[in-house]
Amino acid sequence: MSGKTVLHNLEGMNGVMFRRKSASIYVPDGADTEKALERITHMCIAAHQDDIEMMASHGILECFGSEDQWFCGVVVTDGAGSPRDGRYSGYTEEKMRRVRLLEQKKAAFVGEYGAAVMLGYSSAEVRNPENSDVVEDIKEIISIARPRVIYTHNPADKHDTHVSVSLRVIEALRQLPGNLMPEEFYGCELWRGLDWMNDGEKVSLDISDRPHITGALIQVHDSQIASKRYDLAFAGRTVANAVYGDPYSRDRYRAVIHAMDLMPLLKDEDMDVAEYVEGFIRRFAQDTLSRIRRHSGK
Numbered sequence: 001m002s003g004k005t006v007l008h009n010l011e012g013m014n015g016v017m018f019r020r021k022s023a024s025i026y027v028p029d030g031a032d033t034e035k036a037l038e039r040i041t042h043m044c045i046a047a048h049q050d051d052i053e054m055m056a057s058h059g060i061l062e063c064f065g066s067e068d069q070w071f072c073g074v075v076v077t078d079g080a081g082s083p084r085d086g087r088y089s090g091y092t093e094e095k096m097r098r099v100r101l102l103e104q105k106k107a108a109f110v111g112e113y114g115a116a117v118m119l120g121y122s123s124a125e126v127r128n129p130e131n132s133d134v135v136e137d138i139k140e141i142i143s144i145a146r147p148r149v150i151y152t153h154n155p156a157d158k159h160d161t162h163v164s165v166s167l168r169v170i171e172a173l174r175q176l177p178g179n180l181m182p183e184e185f186y187g188c189e190l191w192r193g194l195d196w197m198n199d200g201e202k203v204s205l206d207i208s209d210r211p212h213i214t215g216a217l218i219q220v221h222d223s224q225i226a227s228k229r230y231d232l233a234f235a236g237r238t239v240a241n242a243v244y245g246d247p248y249s250r251d252r253y254r255a256v257i258h259a260m261d262l263m264p265l266l267k268d269e270d271m272d273v274a275e276y277v278e279g280f281i282r283r284f285a286q287d288t289l290s291r292i293r294r295h296s297g298k
Contacts, residue, residue, distance in 0.1 A: 003026055003027055003028040003029065003030055003105070003108075003109060016033060016034065016037070016140065016141070016144060017140060018119060018120075018137045018140065019133040019136065019137055020119060020120035020121060020133075020137075021120075022078065022118075022120035023117075023118060023119050023120045023137070024117075024118050024120075025037075025115055025116070025117050025118075026104075026105050026108055026115065026116045026117075026118070027114070027115050028105075028108050028109045028112065028113055028115075028116075029112075031114075033115070034144065036070075036114055036115045037072065037114070037115055037141070037144045037145045038144065038145065038146075039070045039114055040070050040071070040072040040114050040115065040145035040146075040147050041063065041068075041069045041070055041071075041147060041148045041149065042056075042059035042060075042062060042063055042069065042070070042071045042072070042147055042148065042149045042150075042151075043059075043071070043072045043073075043074060043141075043142070043145060043147035043149070043150050043151070044056035044059060044071075044072075044073050044074065044150075044151040044152065045074040045076065045138060045141075045150065045151070045152045045165065045169050046073065046074065046075055046076065046152065046153065046165065047075075047076055047077055047123075047126065047153060047159070047161045047162050047164075047165040048075065048077055048079065048082075048100075048161070049075050049079050049100040049101070049103055049104040049107075049221065049224075050103070050104075050107075050218065050221035050224050050230065051075075051153070051162070051190060052073040052074075052075065052104075052107070053107050053111070053214070053217040053218050053221070054190060054218060054230065054234045055151060055152075055153065055188040055189075055190050055257070056071075056073070056151040056188065057207045057214045057217065057257065058151070058205035058206070058207050058257055059071050059149060059151055060111045060113070060213075060214075060217065061207055061209055061210055061213065061214070063112070063113075063114070064111065064112055064210065064213060065112065070113075070114030070115075071111065071112075071113050071114055072113060072114050072115045072116070072117065072141075072145055072147065073104070073107075073108060073113055073115075073116045073117070074116075074117040074119065074138070074141055075104055075116070075117070075118050075119065076119050076121055076126055076134065076138075076165050076168075077119075077120075077121050077122065077123050077126055077161065078097050078100075078118075078120045078121060078122060079096055079097045079099070079100030079101060080093040080094075080096060080097050080122065080123075081093070081096075081122075081123060082096050082100060082223065082224065083224070083227040083228065084096065084223070084226075084227060085226045085227035086226040086227070087226065088223045088226055088227075091223075096223070099223050100221075100223060101118060103220055103221045103222065103223060104116055104118065104221075106220040107217050107220050107221065110213075110216055110217055110220060111213070111217050117141055119134070119137050121133075121134055123161045126161055126164050126165060126168065127160055127161060127164045129164075129167070134168045135168050135171050135172045135175070136172075138168060138169055138172035139172045139175060139176055142172065142173065142176060142180060143176065143180060146180055147182055148182055148183050148184070149182055149183065149184040149185075149186075150169070150173075150182045150184070150185050150186070151186050151188050151259070152165060152166050152169045152185075152186070152187060152188070152262075153165050153166040153187060153188065153190060154166060154187030154188060154189060154190075154192075154194060154259065154260040154262075155167065155170075155187060155260070155262075155273050155274075155276075155277050156187075156192060156194070156260070156277050156280070156281075157189075157190060157191050157192050158191050158192045159190070159191035162190060162191055166187055167273060170262065170265055170266075170273060173185070173266055174265075174266065174269045181266055182263075182266075184263065185261070185262040185263045185265075185266060186203060186205070186259035186260065186261065186262060187259060187260040187261075187262045188205075188257055188258075188259045188260075189237075189257065189258050189259065193237060193241075193258065194258035194259065194260060195240075195241060195244065195258060196284055197258065197260065197280055197284060198280075198283055198284055198287050199245075199246075201261075201280060201283070202258050202259070202260065203258065203259040203260070203261050204241070204245065204253070204256045204257075204258060204259075205256065205257040205258070205259055206253045206255075206256060207238060207255045207256065207257055208242070208253045208254040208255050208256075211235075211254070211255065214234075214255075215231065215235065218230055218231045218234055219231050235255075238255040238256055238257055239254065239255055241255070241256040241257070241258055242254055242255050242256045260277075260280070264276065
């Protein structure tokens with residue numbers, strides 16, 4: 001595996017500056033770091049290593065093999081505290097950090113990413129709403145890359161760190177000037193599917209093309225698959241999303257990731273995130289109950 005990894009922290013590097021000593025940027029094709037970031041068009045900002053490959057495979061596939069579109073994966077946490085089984089069951093926290101970092105670099109190489117950024121925070125630091133460092137680092141990478149499309153976790157996810165990352169990304173974007181806003185901003189499903197959202201409101205991201213690539217990207221995260229079969233779960237969910245998308249028509253896609261459109265939260269910075277998500281839940285409940293009442297004659 002070739003490429004170039006460079007540490008980028010406030011103490012020792014010019015150019016890109018992050019707040020953790022362990023923060024680094026890996027560029028699979030060995031391009032200059034800042035030039036590699038400036039070419040980015042699609043970016044995923046995720047909590048953990050392997051989240052990117054399940055959550056943002058739509059962006060990865062759009063950029064794969066392209067000369068004018070480039071994907072960047074940003075991992076906020078350091079990989080410690082991961083579940084361990086099999087050969088990894090006795091690994092220390094530090095050894096697990098190294099394994100997960102290597103796995104993420106492998107995925108970036110296989111997926112032909114323009115860059116992979118590892119910010120190196122603990123989950124506790126990310127979940128702390130008073131920790132401004134996380135927001136500042138996210139602002140730094142977005143300001144340099146200026147991606148057209150951003151993927152992150154959806155705020156209705158049931159994993160606390162995922163929700164925290166989603167909120168930090170929204171906060172970071174709200175603090176940036178308007179000329180740095182993405183054209184598209186998606187909160188993707190992971191630790192909770194989004195098939196429950198009303199059809200007219202959820203975004204269906206087609207990932208039918210190159211299933212061998214999406215499969216390979218997840219399978220390089222061997223340390224996680226050793227304890228949970230994420231590769232099978234991802235394939236099952238995305239195929240089910242495609243098949244069960246419309247009960248009255250033939251399949252349009254072979255695999256789909258559902259997402260929540262988060263752009264309204266950037267267009268109206270006073271909009272409360274909880275209230276925005278509550279609106280989807282309320283409209284889902286209304287649609288479900290009205291269908292029952294309609295067909296029960298009540």
